[in-house]
Amino acid sequence: MPHDPVPALLARATQLLEAEFALLPEFGAAPDLAGMERVLEATARRLADNYPYFHPLYAGQMLKPPHPVARAAYALAMTLNPNNHARDGGRASSAMEMEAVAQIAGMFGWTEFLGHLTSGGTFANLEALWVAGRLAPGRRIVGSEQAHYTHRRISGVLQLPYAGIAADSRGRMDVDALEAEVRKGDVGAVVVTLGTTAAGAVDPLDRVLELRRRYGFRVHVDAAYGGYFRLIPEALDEPARRAYAVLGEADSIVIDPHKHGLQPYGCGCVLFRDPSVGRFYKHDSPYTYFTSKQLHLGEISLECSRAGASAVALWATQQLLPLVEGGEFARGLARGRAAALELDRRLRADAHFEPLAAGGPELDIVVWKLRAPTAEQASELARKLFAACAARDLHLALVQLPHSWFAPASPAGSGNHEGPVTCLRSVLMKPEHEAWLQRIWERLSAACAETVGE
Numbered sequence: 459m460p461h462d463p464v465p466a467l468l469a470r471a472t473q474l475l476e477a478e479f480a481l482l483p484e485f486g487a488a489p490d491l492a493g494m495e496r497v498l499e500a501t502a503r504r505l506a507d508n509y510p511y512f513h514p515l516y517a518g519q520m521l522k523p524p525h526p527v528a529r530a531a532y533a534l535a536m537t538l539n540p541n542n543h544a545r546d547g548g549r550a551s552s553a554m555e556m557e558a559v560a561q562i563a564g565m566f567g568w569t570e571f572l573g574h575l576t577s578g579g580t581f582a583n584l585e586a587l588w589v590a591g592r593l594a595p596g597r598r599i600v601g602s603e604q605a606h607y608t609h610r611r612i613s614g615v616l617q618l619p620y621a622g623i624a625a626d627s628r629g630r631m632d633v634d635a636l637e638a639e640v641r642k643g644d645v646g647a648v649v650v651t652l653g654t655t656a657a658g659a660v661d662p663l664d665r666v667l668e669l670r671r672r673y674g675f676r677v678h679v680d681a682a683y684g685g686y687f688r689l690i691p692e693a694l695d696e697p698a699r700r701a702y703a704v705l706g707e708a709d710s711i712v713i714d715p716h717k718h719g720l721q722p723y724g725c726g727c728v729l730f731r732d733p734s735v736g737r738f739y740k741h742d743s744p745y746t747y748f749t750s751k752q753l754h755l756g757e758i759s760l761e762c763s764r765a766g767a768s769a770v771a772l773w774a775t776q777q778l779l780p781l782v783e784g785g786e787f788a789r790g791l792a793r794g795r796a797a798a799l800e801l802d803r804r805l806r807a808d809a810h811f812e813p814l815a816a817g818g819p820e821l822d823i824v825v826w827k828l829r830a831p832t833a834e835q836a837s838e839l840a841r842k843l844f845a846a847c848a849a850r851d852l853h854l855a856l857v858q859l860p861h862s863w864f865a866p867a868s869p870a871g872s873g874n875h876e877g878p879v880t881c882l883r884s885v886l887m888k889p890e891h892e893a894w895l896q897r898i899w900e901r902l903s904a905a906c907a908e909t910v911g912e
């Protein structure tokens with residue numbers, strides 16, 4: 459493991475924070491240090507049963523280590539454990555949440571907006587679809603077949619009808635199929651995904667917005683994964699760049715700081731372009747504490763208690779790494795993107811592999827199939843290669859994709875491209891992945907030679 463700067467950072471900051479409360483009378487019993495030490499040792503041993511998510515050789519699922527400053531700030535906030543439901547529960551951390559969320563909204567060019575942090579992307583999307591449902595009761599929600607699975611489920615919870623729209627062979631929403639749906643006149647909101655979970659595909663938001671002008675519906679952008687790529691337009695290809703360029707025209711946006719924003723889990727964010735949707739959140743709870751006349755976050759959030767520490771960690775991270783084009787944070791994103799392009803290039807040059815026929819990665823997620831006569835054989839090979847890589851400490855992921863996304867394996871192939879095929883997937887979201895790509899490739903090649911029996 460790399461040298462961990464967090465304990466030292468935390469010790470100094472904890473002293474400073476304790477000094478702020480030094481005038482209070484002493485209290486409290488001596489903690490059972492020996493007992494806690496014993497339990498923590500057991501905890502460390504239990505935690506070893508995990509993939510090494512922090513390491514560049516972990517290149518599987520969407521797991522990016524939180525920045526050390528986020529971990530330190532989170533732990534520091536734990537001294538107080540603020541609750542960002544209301545200012546009574548977390549005065550400083552509520553103010554920090556508002557500042558941090560305003561910086562995120564600023565990435566999309568929004569200065570007047572309504573927004574807050576949530577426990578994650580799912581709850582943030584739920585709030586966005588809930589507002590969509592309040593504005594257009596009973597109307598349908600539609601999203602591409604590659605939209606996150608929770609949209610259908612959330613719509614069920616909200617009792618809003620939901621329909622899936624076909625995706626193209628790159629995983630992007632098919633705009634003609636969308637038009638055929640919205641023409642029916644009963645679509646209340648379209649979920650547009652900027653960065654699908656499976657393949658990092660970018661729906662053509664610019665073209666969906668044209669349809670909005672013609673047919674009138676709400677556009678919710680699920681950028682839980684891909685939102686931060688707004689900061690590196692120069693590193694994106696058309697048409698993804700065009701989609702990001704108009705992100706600010708969405709009605710609502712979800713982005714997950716705990717995905718690409720270097721935060722510990724428990725940090726999603728929902729933003730509404732029109733702040734007046736805050737009226738739907740209005741409640742008057744007899745328990746809610748009001749010591750200030752200012753609107754508090756519990757009045758614009760469906761969740762009641764929320765971790766103030768999440769806001770503190772996010773605020774600290776964005777102080778160190780501002781969300782600006784050309785900044786260090788943006789450069790980190792660009793390095794993962796470069797790693798994905800390089801991996802795709804090597805896969806295309808290697809006869810064992812079959813990357814997506816329609817083109818390379820749109821963001822930093824690479825998916826590819828093993829070349830084999832049938833989907834069953836390709837799937838079996840993918841599972842074997844996955845295990846052979848893991849045996850070499852290279853951790854990839856598996857994903858089911860439509861077989862039709864790949865060119866026929868060979869003229870002698872089965873020709874049957876219906877149904878899913880198990881593929882390999884690598885999310886190259888750590889800045890270190892760029893420098894580690896050669897070592898990743900060596901392990902992948904060796905594992906592949908073993909898998910195909912060379």
Ligand SMILES: *Cc1c(COP(=O)(O)O)cnc(C)c1O
Nearest residue numbers: 578579580606655680682683714
């Ligand atoms: C991860 C993800 C979600 C769900 O977010 P959670 O934070 O896991 O609840 C929704 N949409 C997309 C596109 C995602 O990648």
